[in-house]
Amino acid sequence: MSETIFTKDTIKFLLELSKNNQRDWFNDNKQRYEDDVRSPSLEFINEIQPLLRLISPHFRAISKKSGGSLMRIYRDIRFSKDKTPYKTNIGIQFRHEARKDVHAPGFYLHIEPESVFLVAGMWRPDNKVLRIIRDMLIDNPNAWKAALNNEEFKKYFYLTGESLKLPPRGYDKNHPLITDLKRKDFIARHDLIKNDIYKENFADKVIETYSTTTPFMSYLCTALDLPF
16 A cells, blocks of 8 residues: 655645745745655656556656656746746646657646646647547547447546637538537546545556546547557
8 A cells, every 4th residue: 555645745835836936935945846746746656657557558657857747847938928937736747658748648637726637638739630630530420429428437537628619620510529529629637636635545546547538548549540
């Protein structure tokens, strides 16, 4: 039985950072970030590595301070009106081995004081990839419906993300799957509660929950000609 990895100090730091989102404060509290946020996140990724292979051997859990599964705490503020320099959440993504960026098929864990959730799927793929997925829906609608109607999947996950207001160009507005054809994100979400992260075997629970998305994730990988 594994010990608790994340602690109340993890959430406490994120709460305080949200109220003091400035470089001076962060620099003064950088050791707390290392001890209470980054170190447990890397430990969690290490623990998930062998478990993730039980779902698929093609997704990577990489425990590195940068360039791995743990997303940077530094915000990209170049084109944002919000100039606060730091993210006030933990973001961990387990991406498909064939893709290198946040738009890849993958599994995601989000931790912030007021919102803890899991995600599976693809966030904001480019237009070329969107067309491939949409064409897959046209050509293989029954497999898509079966994936979404899988009892275990429906028990834990719901589809979310942004959609176009109008049907994408070249697709029938009256198509039975028009709601899905309009999606800009193909992501499924499962909401947790904050105390879940303090439980023993949290990594096991995360993997158990991710595993219910197998039909959904397999469909997306098949659409992109990726192994699952």
